[in-house]
Amino acid sequence: MPDYDVIVAGGGLAGTVVAQSVAYYSNQVLSILVIDRSPSHLPGRKNISGWICGDAVSKEAVDYMTEHIKVPWTEPEIEHKVKGVMAFSPNRETSIPFDGDGYMLNRQKLPEYQNERARKMGVDFDFEVNLTGLLYDDGQVIGIQGIDNKNKQPYKKTAKLVIDATGVTSMLRNQIKNTDKIERKIDRKDVESTGRHIMYFEKGEDDLSEFDPDYCIIHLDQDIAPGGYAWVFPKGDNKVNIGLGVEKTSLEKRNKRLGKNDNVSSLINEYVKRNRAIKNPRLSMDQEDKYNVTGNFQVSVRRQNDCMVANGFMLVGDSAWMPKPLDAGGIGPALIAGTIIGKCAVEAIQSGDVTEKGLWKYNKEFINEYGYKTAGLEVFRRLIQTLSNDQIDYGIKHFLGNLDVEAISRGEHPEFSGLGKIGMIIRGALNKKLAEGLRFTAQQNKWLTEHYYNYPETPDGFYDWRKQLHKVLDESNAKFLFFEN
Numbered sequence: 001m002p003d004y005d006v007i008v009a010g011g012g013l014a015g016t017v018v019a020q021s022v023a024y025y026s027n028q029v030l031s032i033l034v035i036d037r038s039p040s041h042l043p044g045r046k047n048i049s050g051w052i053c054g055d056a057v058s059k060e061a062v063d064y065m066t067e068h069i070k071v072p073w074t075e076p077e078i079e080h081k082v083k084g085v086m087a088f089s090p091n092r093e094t095s096i097p098f099d100g101d102g103y104m105l106n107r108q109k110l111p112e113y114q115n116e117r118a119r120k121m122g123v124d125f126d127f128e129v130n131l132t133g134l135l136y137d138d139g140q141v142i143g144i145q146g147i148d149n150k151n152k153q154p155y156k157k158t159a160k161l162v163i164d165a166t167g168v169t170s171m172l173r174n175q176i177k178n179t180d181k182i183e184r185k186i187d188r189k190d191v192e193s194t195g196r197h198i199m200y201f202e203k204g205e206d207d208l209s210e211f212d213p214d215y216c217i218i219h220l221d222q223d224i225a226p227g228g229y230a231w232v233f234p235k236g237d238n239k240v241n242i243g244l245g246v247e248k249t250s251l252e253k254r255n256k257r258l259g260k261n262d263n264v265s266s267l268i269n270e271y272v273k274r275n276r277a278i279k280n281p282r283l284s285m286d287q288e289d290k291y292n293v294t295g296n297f298q299v300s301v302r303r304q305n306d307c308m309v310a311n312g313f314m315l316v317g318d319s320a321w322m323p324k325p326l327d328a329g330g331i332g333p334a335l336i337a338g339t340i341i342g343k344c345a346v347e348a349i350q351s352g353d354v355t356e357k358g359l360w361k362y363n364k365e366f367i368n369e370y371g372y373k374t375a376g377l378e379v380f381r382r383l384i385q386t387l388s389n390d391q392i393d394y395g396i397k398h399f400l401g402n403l404d405v406e407a408i409s410r411g412e413h414p415e416f417s418g419l420g421k422i423g424m425i426i427r428g429a430l431n432k433k434l435a436e437g438l439r440f441t442a443q444q445n446k447w448l449t450e451h452y453y454n455y456p457e458t459p460d461g462f463y464d465w466r467k468q469l470h471k472v473l474d475e476s477n478a479k480f481l482f483f484e485n
């Protein structure tokens with residue numbers, strides 16, 4: 001008999017939701033163990049610097065989880081409420097609203113409450129265990145292994161099913177041996193180097209493009225945050241989560257262009273300094289931010305893993321590269337996937353089939369709920385990274401219609417239908433190139449979305465489906481060399 005029915009590897013944001021979902025859908029019949037390397041008084045910490053995140057999540061995603069698995073999130077894990085996200089063009093002349101009502105979380109507090117709720121649902125926890133790999137029996141994952149840092153002894157536990165929620169750097173996914181469908185590694189260009197501070201400040205100039213207590217602000221600017229974006233997210237009237245993310249090669253190009261030698265940390269500090277609405281900023285000394293005030297981490301900005309199941313094994317959250325390619329929002333998809341994975345895991349265990357085939361439904365259900373749009377957004381993000389500030393200014397001002405803004409608001413790729421309008425005059429060669437690029441990504445997005453809705457019902461059709469997907473992604477990437485400025 002295995003030690004547990006389900007082992008959740010990684011007790012971060014996704015891991016705790018998964019554990020609660022399995023408990024909920026099995027009426028607390030299945031035994032569940034969550035294993036995390038963090039100490040029990042700092043659960044779910046990403047690394048030594050804390051729970052590094054922008055802390056923003058849409059109300060819609062939280063509601064999705066609450067409606068399905070009946071777990072409510074309240075204060076103090078919800079620290080502040082916002083009406084949405086506002087993305088500003090580099091010249092600040094135009095802004096795009098998206099996401100709608102949302103929450104700013106306290107990520108240090110959240111896991112404390114999440115774990116308490118999970119415990120009440122019968123979930124067990126083991127802390128300070130560093131997982132290093134999976135255990136196999138004849139091609140089936142049957143458990144995990146690692147080192148118990150409490151006593152420095154080898155650690156092994158078995159289960160019918162292992163769900164990997166150990167985040168973007170997952171050692172379990174990196175080294176998995178019983179599948180050729182799950183991708184192990186990621187392209188460097190699909191990773192953003194990011195960081196942020198949590199700060200208090202005194203009010204400076206009134207400027208709602210710099211700080212707005214009601215909106216999360218995003219600044220698109222290839223000088224400030226090359227290949228990514230910078231953000232000012234309110235945590236109160238005089239408290240902020242402020243940071244940025246960059247793509248490494250875009251940063252190198254920007255440094256060369258401006259004759260500078262900046263890195264993520266120096267860019268963040270510069271960004272804080274130049275904000276006119278924020279005076280005398282200082283790191284939060286609140287007890288509930290004590291271990292979480294500043295730090296850097298990485299986040300992926302691509303489609304989710306092409307396949308997220310193997311015999312006895314499933315992937316979720318950052319370990320499955322779920323953050324949205326456009327804005328690196330990973331909490332929403334982790335809540336959705338965490339909810340769905342619990343249901344699929346319980347069904348598979350109860351039907352006695354935890355093979356790749358028995359778990360396959362999770363791939364389909366996640367794609368139908370959320371994952372259908374991510375490959376298209378990945379292609380769109382790659383195009384945006386090639387643009388100059390002038391092109392971004394022009395594009396947002398002239399090429400985005402109301403329907404496009406609504407699409408972005410839903411987290412989908414805009415159609416830029418206005419680009420097809422007869423008589424539309426586009427000024428400048430670079431803007432003509434931009435229009436061509438947008439037409440191209442809109443067209444690729446259409447194909448990709450349809451392709452994802454046709455994700456195979458069973459593992460049989462996967463290789464053919466993947467071959468077609470990669471052909472189109474490779475073609476798109478080759479084309480972006482032409483759009484590169």
Ligand SMILES: Cc1cc2nc3c(=O)[nH]c(=O)nc-3n(C[C@H](O)[C@H](O)[C@H](O)COP(=O)(O)OP(=O)(O)OC[C@H]3O[C@@H](n4cnc5c(N)ncnc54)[C@H](O)[C@@H]3O)c2cc1C
Binds near residue numbers: 011014053
């Ligand atoms: C700077 C930054 C800003 C962001 N801003 C936002 C935002 O505003 N909104 C949003 O939606 N998303 C944002 N994201 C993404 C979001 O933070 C993640 O998507 C989210 O935390 C993913 O949760 P997770 O549980 O999958 O992974 P993680 O939060 O990384 O949790 C993984 C857990 O596994 C544990 N673990 C890892 N390896 C091992 C191991 N070998 N053994 C045992 N345990 C292990 C870790 O200690 C941790 O507890 C941001 C990310 C960054 C880096």
